[in-house]
Amino acid sequence: MTSRSFLLLASALTGVSLLLAAPASASPAPSLAPASASTGLAPAGACFTWNRSLSEGTSGEDVRQLQIRVAGYPGFGGELAIDGEFGPATRSAVQRFQAAYGLEADGIAGPLTFGRIQDLQKGDCSPANFDWSELNQCGTDWSGGQVDAVTVQTNVLVTMWKLQALRHAMGDRPIGINDGFRDHACNDAVGGAPDSLHMYGLAADMSAGSQGFCALAFEAREHGFTQILGPGYPGHDDHVHVAGGTGRYWSAPNCGL
Numbered sequence: 001m002t003s004r005s006f007l008l009l010a011s012a013l014t015g016v017s018l019l020l021a022a023p024a025s026a027s028p029a030p031s032l033a034p035a036s037a038s039t040g041l042a043p044a045g046a047c048f049t050w051n052r053s054l055s056e057g058t059s060g061e062d063v064r065q066l067q068i069r070v071a072g073y074p075g076f077g078g079e080l081a082i083d084g085e086f087g088p089a090t091r092s093a094v095q096r097f098q099a100a101y102g103l104e105a106d107g108i109a110g111p112l113t114f115g116r117i118q119d120l121q122k123g124d125c126s127p128a129n130f131d132w133s134e135l136n137q138c139g140t141d142w143s144g145g146q147v148d149a150v151t152v153q154t155n156v157l158v159t160m161w162k163l164q165a166l167r168h169a170m171g172d173r174p175i176g177i178n179d180g181f182r183d184h185a186c187n188d189a190v191g192g193a194p195d196s197l198h199m200y201g202l203a204a205d206m207s208a209g210s211q212g213f214c215a216l217a218f219e220a221r222e223h224g225f226t227q228i229l230g231p232g233y234p235g236h237d238d239h240v241h242v243a244g245g246t247g248r249y250w251s252a253p254n255c256g257l
Helices: 003-017 063-071 086-100 109-122 149-169 182-190 213-220
Strands: 177-179 202-208 227-229 239-243 247-251
Touching: 063 086, 063 109, 063 149, 063 202, 086 109, 149 202, 202 247, 213 239, 239 247
Parallel strands: 227 247
Antiparallel strands: 177 202, 202 239, 227 239
């Protein structure tokens, strides 16, 4: 895909993004702004609280916040739109999330569903088993990529919740993260592609862990990752690369994918 195509993609993503406040200083974890009409976010320690049940036909910021947290449950080969509209795809994602955690899979997000999400969520909005710093190993302030820092953080948050879903599906065994967001300088230093999805905050590279590369690559197909590159793909024999926000492309030839 050309750089121009990715810029058009990034522009489209901005329209459906969860809006996070940019950090006040260079730090691996963003400082979240007080809740407002534009962001819908609460200070660290509270993050977001739902005050109504959500079902098909509802819309709003609370739906969008829910979509972020169930983004890892779109079904095989899918990717959930983060648009604040509770349609059939969101209902199905909620059902899969509920089933994964032993809840009644009715597709209605109510107190039990939100309670489980809150159990998984840390005060900075990241999921329980992944940290902002893991997705920013270059140590930048989220700027200098292919899109603005706010959009990068948006995309990274979605990526982390997808990773959380993948981890849970793999028996809640730890998944190591080798790489996440890169600014241009960091991307150049590691020899990344000029239009790498890492520079949008859309990608993560995983180490094998106890699961093994191939098992991770195959399971990632269920959790919102439309780009999966692993063993046998040039330069990917020592990690599995996963990303969203683009057309489906899966290649891990040594795994049969």
